Amino acid sequence: xAKDLGLQLPALKDRDAHVFDTGRTRYFFLDLQNGHLSMMExxxxxxxxxxxxxxxxxxxxxxxxxx
Numbered sequence: 001x002a003k004d005l006g007l008q009l010p011a012l013k014d015r016d017a018h019v020f021d022t023g024r025t026r027y028f029f030l031d032l033q034n035g036h037l038s039m040m041e042x043x044x045x046x047x048x049x050x051x052x053x054x055x056x057x058x059x060x061x062x063x064x065x066x067x
Contacts, residue, residue: 013032022059
């Protein structure tokens with residue numbers, strides 16, 4: 001994530017980076033030690049969106065101080 005945002009790895013922690021899932025369940029987390037975006041647990045597609053052909057999980061990354 002740091003690389004994708006054009007930041008050095010320590011800047012993620014210094015700038016209080018957070019991942020926000022848009023649904024009720026938290027699927028993602030941002031590891032501030034290595035900058036990797038990871039899944040909280042295995043995702044069951046059938047539970048999330050069995051009725052649709054295209055399954056999308058939305059999230060946002062917020063980086064503070066300064067924007």
